[in-house]
Amino acid sequence: MLSRKFIRENPQLVEEAARGKGQPVEIEQFLKLDSREGELSSTANQLRHQQRLLSQQGSLSGHERRISPSLKQLARQVKAAKEELRGLQKQLKELLLRFPNIPDPSVPQGRGKKDNLQVREWGTKPQFDFTPLPYWELAERLGIWDFRGGVKVAGRGFVLFKGAGSKLERALADFMLDLYTSQHDYVELSPPLLADQESLTCTGHFPRWQQGVYCCKDDGLFLIPSAEVPLTNLHRDQILDAQSLPFSYVACTPCFRRPEGSWGRENRQEMRLHQFRKIELIEFVAPESSSAQLDQVVTDVEEALQLLGLPYRIVLDCVGQLSFASAKVYGVEVWMAASGSYLRVCSCRNYTDFQARRGNIRFRPNRGGRPGFVHTLGASGPALPRLMAAIIENCQTATGEVLVPKVLQRYMNDPFVKSPKYSPSPLSPPHRGGEMRFSTDGS
């Protein structure tokens, strides 16, 4: 959320920023309501002041209840003014919640992906002396990624990992969680996967992108589109201690995204899934350090990719590509060897004080100063299925196997993901009467 004062003082800037993002805004309407609210609140103030004075005089002058008719009249006026004010403020708030964040000055102009600015590249793209297979073909052949199974259960846009595929997903999650909690100072969280309306409003998903979120109507709860929602809301309505900033959290959760709305059509190349697991890094930082911290988050994400040995590039998103709540976004895009293109696995975002205002997340600077809004950062990603796809494509061998990156091998049984025809199938049903038994007594 932007502050009313800021919009009032910079209407054309706000208007242009919104238009640049492709999320236009009713600025005239706002200005009208805003000035009306200003006038009204000042007259209401005066009336109320008068009322209090007279009312107190009455109480001091004795116990006989002689209420003058003019006092009653005043009370009616106060009531009417308050009522109108309430209505105005409600309208203003609703309007305000639809104003997008202002892009940082360093963000390049432009509309589409092609206008994004490449910042740097890392790694050597693998060279093959055979034609590499796209991930979906190889994964299907290896029996680790079941496209039909997901569809059967929940429809298009859902996938199902099997055997070594499922294990690979787990390995990636564990590897990154371990990395961020032991090599860095992120605190790992396992948050609820459902959130209420207020939480989604704080992060900026509501009210504008409501149709992109799955809803459990009867309970007024929503499936989180990202762990960003529960993690950010953790400190809603709190005043954080300045000394303990930044607060850094990491979580690996499923994310749920409806096909409607801004997410568009799904396809294999772009991999727009309706459910996927993702590592999320969230930070609460002091305003003056958010810019530097954003760079730090990007390098933290890069570290994971470097350890995985996946070539990638970093791009700075142009204005038109920025999400509603973001002021600045670095995209982390990983090289896909078969398709010969980059695929975004992570967006590192600076939300500045936008979410903090919505969620009233503040910090108190030293010496009992006035509280200010924190800045929030989010590295929305890395998304596990996309990383898995990248590993499958980039690490494939001539024999149609996948050589798992070294850092993941300790989490796997076998450094190679092999085709069932070369090895005993990991997909055959488990042996009956094996060592694993599920108890039936309910304990």
Added chain:
RNA sequence: GGAGAGAUGCCCGAGCUGGCCGAAGGGGCGCGACUGGAAAUCGCGUGUGGGACCACAAGUUCCACCGUGGGUUCGAAUCCCACUCUCUCCGCCA
């Protein structure tokens, strides 16, 4: 699902027979005194938001805010209604 208790400032916690209550007390924090330094002790200070005067400073001042939304009243943290949330006990399921 049944029964009960509660929601007050950064935290804890009074107030809840309606009127200087923005709110006692304590903790914490800040400043100062004492000390070689510290602890302990003592003194002072310390809510948030919006507006006015004014230099968007200091200061003065007004209004709002005691879970949320309504209501009663000249006047409500205090009374009434609805809602939300939290906790405890029981039940149910893991």
